[in-house]
Amino acid sequence: MTHQISLKLNLHGADSASAASSLESVIRDIPAVSNVSLNPITETLVIAYDDERGNPEMFITRVRAVLGIDATVVNEEEPAHDHEQMLRESELRALRQKVVIGAVLSAAIVAGAFTPILPTQWANIILWGMTTPVVAYVGGQFFISCWRGLRHRNANMDTLVAVGTGAAYGYSALITLAPGVLGAVEAQTYFDVAAVVITLVMLGKYFEARAKTSANDAIRRLLALGAKTARVLRDGAEVDLPLEQVVAGDLILVRPGEKIPVDGDVLDGASTVDQSMVTGESIPVEKGPGDPVIGATINKTGAFRFRATKVGQDTVLAQIVRLVSEAQSSKAPIQRLVDQVTAVFTPVVIMLAIATFTVWYVFGPQPSASYAFVNAVAVLVIACPCAMGLATPTSIMVGTGKGAQYGILIKDAESLERAERVQAIIFDKTGTLTAGKPVVTDLRGNETQVLSLAYALEKQSEHALAEAINSRARQLHIAALDASNFEAVAGRGVRATVNGQTVLLGNRALMDENSVPLGEFAPALAELQTGGKTVMAVAADGKTVGLIAVIDEPKPSASEAIAALKKMHVRTLMITGDNLSTAQAIGRQVGIDQVVANVLPQDKEQHVRALQQERMVVAMVGDGINDAPALAASDLGIAMGTGTDVAIEAAGVTLMNGDLRSVPATIRLSRATMSNIRENLFWAFGYNIALIPVAMGVLYPFFGWLMNPILAGGAMAFSSLSVILNALRLRRFKVS
Amino acid sequence: MSVDKIAVGIGGVAALLFIAWFFFGKRQTVVAVESRVRITVDGGYTPEAITIKRGRTVRLEFLRKDASSCLEEVVLPELGVRRHLALNETTPIDITADRVGEFAFSCGMNMYHGKIIVVE
Numbered sequence A: 001m002t003h004q005i006s007l008k009l010n011l012h013g014a015d016s017a018s019a020a021s022s023l024e025s026v027i028r029d030i031p032a033v034s035n036v037s038l039n040p041i042t043e044t045l046v047i048a049y050d051d052e053r054g055n056p057e058m059f060i061t062r063v064r065a066v067l068g069i070d071a072t073v074v075n076e077e078e079p080a081h082d083h084e085q086m087l088r089e090s091e092l093r094a095l096r097q098k099v100v101i102g103a104v105l106s107a108a109i110v111a112g113a114f115t116p117i118l119p120t121q122w123a124n125i126i127l128w129g130m131t132t133p134v135v136a137y138v139g140g141q142f143f144i145s146c147w148r149g150l151r152h153r154n155a156n157m158d159t160l161v162a163v164g165t166g167a168a169y170g171y172s173a174l175i176t177l178a179p180g181v182l183g184a185v186e187a188q189t190y191f192d193v194a195a196v197v198i199t200l201v202m203l204g205k206y207f208e209a210r211a212k213t214s215a216n217d218a219i220r221r222l223l224a225l226g227a228k229t230a231r232v233l234r235d236g237a238e239v240d241l242p243l244e245q246v247v248a249g250d251l252i253l254v255r256p257g258e259k260i261p262v263d264g265d266v267l268d269g270a271s272t273v274d275q276s277m278v279t280g281e282s283i284p285v286e287k288g289p290g291d292p293v294i295g296a297t298i299n300k301t302g303a304f305r306f307r308a309t310k311v312g313q314d315t316v317l318a319q320i321v322r323l324v325s326e327a328q329s330s331k332a333p334i335q336r337l338v339d340q341v342t343a344v345f346t347p348v349v350i351m352l353a354i355a356t357f358t359v360w361y362v363f364g365p366q367p368s369a370s371y372a373f374v375n376a377v378a379v380l381v382i383a384c385p386c387a388m389g390l391a392t393p394t395s396i397m398v399g400t401g402k403g404a405q406y407g408i409l410i411k412d413a414e415s416l417e418r419a420e421r422v423q424a425i426i427f428d429k430t431g432t433l434t435a436g437k438p439v440v441t442d443l444r445g446n447e448t449q450v451l452s453l454a455y456a457l458e459k460q461s462e463h464a465l466a467e468a469i470n471s472r473a474r475q476l477h478i479a480a481l482d483a484s485n486f487e488a489v490a491g492r493g494v495r496a497t498v499n500g501q502t503v504l505l506g507n508r509a510l511m512d513e514n515s516v517p518l519g520e521f522a523p524a525l526a527e528l529q530t531g532g533k534t535v536m537a538v539a540a541d542g543k544t545v546g547l548i549a550v551i552d553e554p555k556p557s558a559s560e561a562i563a564a565l566k567k568m569h570v571r572t573l574m575i576t577g578d579n580l581s582t583a584q585a586i587g588r589q590v591g592i593d594q595v596v597a598n599v600l601p602q603d604k605e606q607h608v609r610a611l612q613q614e615r616m617v618v619a620m621v622g623d624g625i626n627d628a629p630a631l632a633a634s635d636l637g638i639a640m641g642t643g644t645d646v647a648i649e650a651a652g653v654t655l656m657n658g659d660l661r662s663v664p665a666t667i668r669l670s671r672a673t674m675s676n677i678r679e680n681l682f683w684a685f686g687y688n689i690a691l692i693p694v695a696m697g698v699l700y701p702f703f704g705w706l707m708n709p710i711l712a713g714g715a716m717a718f719s720s721l722s723v724i725l726n727a728l729r730l731r732r733f734k735v736s
Numbered sequence B: 001m002s003v004d005k006i007a008v009g010i011g012g013v014a015a016l017l018f019i020a021w022f023f024f025g026k027r028q029t030v031v032a033v034e035s036r037v038r039i040t041v042d043g044g045y046t047p048e049a050i051t052i053k054r055g056r057t058v059r060l061e062f063l064r065k066d067a068s069s070c071l072e073e074v075v076l077p078e079l080g081v082r083r084h085l086a087l088n089e090t091t092p093i094d095i096t097a098d099r100v101g102e103f104a105f106s107c108g109m110n111m112y113h114g115k116i117i118v119v120e
Helices: A016-030 A056-067 A082-115 A118-140 A139-152 A157-177 A192-215 A217-225 A316-329 A335-363 A368-382 A387-406 A413-420 A429-433 A447-458 A464-475 A506-512 A519-530 A556-566 A580-591 A600-612 A629-635 A663-694 A709-732 B003-024
Strands: A006-009 A033-039 A044-051 A229-234 A237-242 A251-254 A263-269 A269-272 A285-287 A303-311 A408-410 A423-427 A438-447 A483-489 A495-499 A502-504 A534-540 A543-551 A571-575 A593-597 A618-622 A636-640 A653-655 B030-032 B037-041 B049-053 B058-066 B071-076 B079-082 B088-094 B101-107 B113-119
Touching: A006 A056, A006 A464, A016 A033, A016 A044, A016 A056, A044 A056, A044 A269, A044 A316, A044 A519, A044 A534, A082 A192, A118 A139, A118 A192, A139 A157, A157 A192, A157 A335, A157 A368, A157 A387, A157 A709, A192 A387, A217 A387, A303 A483, A316 A408, A316 A413, A335 A368, A335 A387, A335 A663, A335 B003, A368 A709, A387 A408, A387 A413, A387 A506, A387 A663, A387 A709, A408 A413, A408 A663, A413 A593, A413 A636, A413 A663, A423 A600, A429 A571, A429 A580, A438 A447, A438 A464, A438 B079, A447 A483, A447 A495, A447 A502, A447 A534, A447 A543, A464 A543, A464 B058, A464 B101, A502 A506, A506 A534, A519 A534, A519 A543, A519 A580, A556 A580, A556 A663, A571 A580, A580 A593, A600 A618, A600 A629, A600 B058, A618 A629, A618 B058, A629 A636, A629 B071, A636 B113, A663 A709, B071 B088, B079 B088
Parallel strands: A423 A571, A423 A618, A571 A593, A618 A636, A636 A653, B030 B049, B037 B058, B049 B113
Antiparallel strands: A006 A044, A033 A044, A229 A237, A229 A251, A251 A303, A263 A303, A269 A285, A408 A653, A438 A543, A483 A495, A495 A502, A502 A534, A534 A543, B058 B088, B071 B079, B071 B101, B101 B113
């Protein structure tokens, strides 16, 4: 089967556009290529090709032949390349410089405004001279942004800062130039307001830019995990290849301490691998021939060879990056209301400022023009729409990033919000609550005789129970007898002929139907079943010769996880196809609240719906394969991954490790994130909804309180910062 | 009431009406897009609204000319895209809509808005 692959090459440095377009036709003529598209603006070439007939190296060679440059492969999922990092750093440097200049001049302006040593006229001219560079250089970007926005009839926080400080500056300049021009209006200047507000907002922006980088570092950290090169066997020789040139099917060598470059299956050698960066599981995992390995995990002790199965955008790491980045850009339902407010916020604030000016001027005390002006400016510079815009996304970004660090992959913000409200969790039993690997625990009768007969019947079978018997038989070096006339009895067991004897292996029903008495083994069978074990009887020629009891042990993490959920007042249920006594025994062992037994896989979904009808918010935890309908029907599907499968569509949350403690951790993370969002919204709306009326002067008639525009500017500068810093507190979240 | 107060009162009401008209009364021009469109990011998005056909992959080329940090990110929430836009560079985003409807996009802080209208 062929596979179409899309490859993007960066052609930076190509001399002319016409040469680049001739390249397009050269590449199109390569038989493996199905589509080519050249983007002259971004200087990139996107090639769709058949991966069995073409490879990146082939195209890079052609580009070199036509354009004489070395094209590089562009990784679409890599927003954090050095170029961007460089831009961020230079932006931070520029901001820092502006803050320093603004702070020095503002300090001088404030000192000058309060200590009049010169006649007012002269002092104003000097203040004007010092304020102009603050407004033009430090705050210039606000005015540019304001103008650009106004041309498209848009407004944002920069508009408010520009209009507010611009008014203070313009008014003061007018009074300085022509003191008598406004007639009876008191000739007070506000250069200090313009300078200090601009400097404070700039300081806020500087801290914000720094903090924002940390809020968004989850993706960067994930991408940094990836290896850069791989040691590949090509034509019998070991070559170090850049990761982009590794293709599926390559044989790759990994030495102790090295990073595993891509996903694959071990061919030979053995080692332990630290998979914590992908699964959050801190204990290294043993790997031997046939075991899957995940790219970006670290090989610890041994050396091995493996065959690459997934490269590039198909690897587990790339899928995690994609999932986390999608989750970070999704919108939580809680944000819808916020969106409605922010969409109209800035124009409304400008209107409130105009209303403030008008009301104070017309109805306010003398000097009314002065009061009107100062209060209108305060309204403009206290409003901070950015804080509202940042409140939810920043917490979501930190919360989902934090989850990924622990192997908890959250599909979208909505799933995160739902996880908070979960009241009941249904666990699938086999493979989720239990290890899914039954082992033989008890044997009654002659051990060798019972096992050799059972082994003869089960050795061809891949059923989980058969596997338990086979592995015990192999352990004890039991010889494999030949079986003939093999017959499976659905829901009962198997029948075959071994050494001329008719042998039965199965449950009590099988024995009853064939009129085989259990005899002396009857009490043992009942006793073993009550202990949560699945018991099979072995009979030869109509006589029971022994019993084999098998148990699928609960995972070590199960009891702890259930106990943690109970503490969080979440109801726990287990759903299984097993018989009631076995299911109850397991349920008791792990401490689950309720056991639902004898459920066919296709009926699990109905049980989820039944709980939902009791008005419960229900989460379903399963393996994501045969539980998919139940996962999709639940309010929150939680799929237990094995570390190698990520894209589980039906689930809102994918746990990359098999550790059940990740389930309460998911709920706790969601609760922490949601309460963080609420705190952020409280602060953001607190500043804007509560302080705007104060700035308008509604408290003046009662207490004589007014908001100094400088304080208002400070509040604006630190409101979005407070939101980001609060979101960053989530980074301290621990799973246990 | 003195003349200046009357003048400021009338001027204030007029300014309120003007601001309301200026920001809320604008009309969006909708551009129909076949396969690719350049969206200039400069004090907003131009064009602000585009229509695309359902099921067709369209490349949005965001060219950011505005240095304001408000516009440094573009978010398409329904499509799970949040991308940093480098200044004076084009950032291509390929989208394929599988259902009909209106999908908003905005800057990282939800101050500037645009929309993609998916039609049959």
